[in-house]
Amino acid sequence: MNITDDIAGLRRILTRYRSIAVVGISANWYRPSYFAAKYMLDHGYQIFPVNPNYSEVLGRKCYPTIAAIPESVDIVDCFRKPAEMVPLAHEAVAKGAKVLWMQLGIRNDEAAMIASAAGLDVVMNHCVKIEHARILGGLNWAGVNTGVISSRRA
């Protein structure tokens, strides 16, 4: 099974892919899903909010399902309960996504197997915002041990 957990692998995902479906996004500004989507939007990613309860989040049209998004999606970023990951993995595969990303606190090995078998990269139990900031800069400003050692310019 192809679970990505290392700096080089996460850096490859975050630099190669640019469009993100944020599944389970909240419209409340203080919720982690809103935080992460706003952060990724501010860092140049295309964001597709996915939540049947809203028509618009972050000034963008909000879709009821991944399938309803009219454009291609690279990363399916999941802010839903672990039990909902298997159907989301199937939806990500059907959409032609490149990465199934399960957020901080979310693990589901079966969903990971489904996505991995279809050739997707899988990330589990990580926040897309925190990993972006850890590897590509910003998290070090919060005193976090990023694990990044380099003599090259940032």
Add this chain to the structure above:
Amino acid sequence: MADHLYGFDTLCLHAGHIPDAATGARALPIYQTTSFVFDSADHAASLFNLQTFGNVYSRISNPTVAALEERVAALEGGRAGLAAATGMAAQMTALLTLCRAGDHLVASRTLYGGTYSQFAVTFAQFGIDVTFVDPDDPENFRRARKGNTKALYAETIGNPQLNVADLDALATIAHDAGIPLVIDNTLASPYLCRPIEHGADIVVHSLTKYLGGHGTTMGGILVESGKFPWDNGNFPQMTEPSRGYHGVRFYETFGDFGFTMKARMETMRTLGPTLSPLSAFLLLQGIETLHVRMPRHCESTLAIAQHLSEHPQIAWVNYPLLSGNRYEALARRYLPSGASGILTFGVKGGAEAGVRFIERVQMLSHLANVGDAKSLVIHPASTTHRQLSEDEQRAAGVLPEMIRLSVGLESLSDILWDLDQALNNSQ
């Protein structure tokens, strides 16, 4: 592919600092600024909402200070760090993030005197109750725990008794109760002991001592392990919407560095004991040689302890790794590569001989600090503890004839020469 794991010595030099994109400066720049410009009104709003990581105001975060925070977090094997103006400020910030009025702590009774006063006097004024227990039996911590106890607190090496804490046992007792173990690792430094590897959840330091290492600069830090389950029901302030930061749930939003974010955005931001950027630079410069200095401190101290234990004018010597010391077994377990650079000894002839010894040293510096590159010596009974009666001094572990020596990096033969000539002239 697994990430390459860098060694401790490399982390001392590199962790937390990547040459910046603007200048490529190899040494850490000193960002001597109070404030940072916003790109736009929306960027400002995102920063204040914590939706993006960045700097607003140096009371909250600063790039030079952040490099120090990440470096110490890396050396301790922790997830995140938060620096403070002093060690006292760092432990206060850690504990006031855990406790509120009506809460309780259990702490070792052999703590550094300043810490004891902070807990017994100042925290009492805040309505935080601290029970002090004999740390030699870790079960004393379990017996003193109450329903409102929020943490256990001890020092890796106590000061000035030089007692060694049984970290594994303390961690088990803390975790059985669903509360964190907070360890002051100042005298050991992460070179000699990494308490997180033994189950500690939060480590605090006075950076003023061995980490800075040169007696130039005050500083402190707290480091979070990233392993404590803050959602276990005992810490609603970590899981409920924050009153201090408009509704953010720190554990849910920031996960394994949620405690450090809460300490930064609530406790540090509102109380304000921030470390200055220039101080962070000076302390970080010291840390770059921690792995070179600590072995020498330890080797010289053990040699001096052995020399003094055979000296005719010496009544007793206390150093944890000295053969026959009551903490030798714990020191061999938790401090296998050295028991730091501090020892105490008794001069024959009581307090008067102790004072005469201090007055006759020529190269050792008579002052109230430890962990300097220079050798430091003090007679606690006539200085730091002089306001106490002899009985009170003995209860605090200070005997009338006791001398505390913080062994520096001078030629060992010169330190031994100065000790010998002062001892011979003190009789």
